[in-house]
Amino acid sequence: MIWKKAKYVLLFTCIFTLMLVVGCSPKSDTAPHNDNKKKEETNGGKKDVIPEEDEEPIEVVLEAPEIPSNIASVISYPVGEFSGEFYDEQQEEIEAKLEELPSISDVEGEEVVQQYWSKLRSLVAEEYPDPASVVAEWKLAGFGDPDIEDPKLAFKENYNVEIILDASGSMAAYLGGETMMNLAKDSIRSFAASLPNDAKVGLRVYGHKGTGSQEDKAMSCDSSELFYEIQSYDEKKLNDALDQFEPSGWTPIAESLIRAQKDLQGLDGENNTNVIYLVSDGVETCDGDPVKAAQELANSSISPLINVIGFNVDSEGQQQLKAVAEAANGTYSTVTSVQQLQEEFQRSQEMASKWMEWKQGADTENINTVLNRETTIFDFKNKWAEKSSLEIRNLDEMIMYLYKTDKITTEQRKLMKNYRNSLYDVLNEYENTAYNDLMDLAQQSYKEMDKAIQEKYKASN
Incomplete structure (x- = not known):
């Protein structure tokens, strides 16, 4: 009897000991995961890594401009370095840039995704047309119209044009198989030849001496020269002038605007319509203040x-050059081809033709007819649509690349696609709003147009 009891006690002790060993073993199937180990869940064939709550968050900081919230901020938003071309036309450069961006697949929260999205948008943001520029074009097209309460746009006894041309080293870059400098020279030749015989033209060139080196900066920044004095068009003289310089050094925009005022000295705004074209492929690099110089030039007696x-x-150059035009109450446009450059010069040629008709006593009713405004509005709408379509397509490609290279998770990709859809809707809304505004403005007087455009698209910038 005693033996039986001892046997049962021994058996119970062994079983209890075995349970303790198995229950405490790290090899148990029911053992918990290490708290410091990341969970992995499969989602659509991709593993999304989710950090545990006690894991230190990964900080990601990506600097980018604030996403635009109205039409004015869309227009003034800095243009992206990869704007103007489709993704596949610059795929290598874009993907190299994307590789520099950190992965956020280990980061939770929507805030970092929004930050990442802002960065992507800043890389491909397009330059959207400004409704105020359309109205400015209407005013130029209505040159001589007595309803335009701007003395600069009234017919005067004389018509003078001065072109201020950038000849800094960057103008040696090729565009469509030809240097930008040669394209500019060809455009100037065509423009000058198209002016009426009684009109006068001049050519000032800057940055044509020295090199882009620091040693040559002082000399190059002082190189702003009137190669063709204000005079009637002379084909041989102008060609000789254009043959005297090539792209070379720095960019003294401010100094050139100051000297342009001296070029036109004596040609007061009361008796002369004076037109200045500033052509540049970049920002001021000679420590001058081109905005201040432009303002002083515009307010001078030559008007x-x-x-x-x-x-x-x-993008940087666009921002500064726009500021220069705005300070002078002038117009700004970006051109990326010789055809677009010639179209800009063409506006002045059309103004000069109207002036010549006025001098010859032509019918003012025909002279003062505003060009078909609806055509320019449709052109505006089409250009905006092209820009938004290009930007959205490039964003789609970038998001897909980030997803394929595991820089973002499936959920983060979905969030970015939502942002993309919202941006597309907003850009379409702004396009239609601007289109309708311009249609309304087309029926108003110049004075009413000026007031409305300032209120809608300038004050909110």
Whole structure:
């Protein structure tokens, strides 16, 4: 009897010991995961890594401009370095840039995805047309119309044009198989030849001496020269002038605007319509203040119409050149081809033709007829649509690349696609709003147009 009891006690002790060993073993099938180990869940064939709550968050900081919230901020938003071309036309460069961006697949939260999205948008943001520029074109087209309460746009006894041309080293870059400098020279030749015989033209060139080196900066920044004095068109003299310089050094925009005022000295705004074209492919690099210089030039006694042309210019250059035009109450346009450059010059040629008709006593009713405004509005709408379509397509490609290279998770990709859809809707809404605004403005007087455009698209910038 005692033996039986001892046997049962021994058996119970062994079983209890075995249960303790198995229950505490790290090899148990029911053992919990290590708290510091990341969970992995499969989603659509991709593993999304989700950090545990006690894991230190990964900080990601990506600097980018604030996403636009109205039409004015869309227009003023810095143009992206990969704008203007489709993804596949610059795929290698874009993907190299995307490789520099950090992976956020280990990061939770929507805030970092929004930050990432803002960065992507800043890379491919397009330059959207400004409704105010359309109205400015209408005013130029209505040159001489007595309803335009701007003395600069009234017919005067004389018509003078001065072109201020950038000859800095960057103008040696090729565009469509030809240097930008040669394209600019060809455009100037065509424009000058098209002017009426009684009109006068001049050519000032800057940055044509020295090199882009620091040692040559002082000399190059002082190189702003009137190669063709204000005079009637002379084909041989102008060609000789154009043959005297090639792209070379720095970019003294401010100094050139100051000297342009001296070029036109004596040609007061009361008796002269003075038009200045500033053509540049970049920003001021000679420590001058081109905005201040443009403002002083515009307010001088020569009272010129100032047209600023950004020739294949980058985002930084566009921002500064727009500011120069705005300070002078002038117009700004970006051109990326010789055809577009010639179209900008063509506006002045059309103004000069109207002036010549006025001098010859032609019927003012025909002279003062505004060009078909609806055509320019449709052109505006089509251009906006092309820009938004290009931007959205490039964003789609970038998001897909980030997803394929595991920089973002499936859920993060979905969030970005939502942002993309929202942006597309907003851009379409702004396009239609601007289109309707312009249609309304087309029926108003110049004075009413000026007031409305300032309120809608300038004050909110």
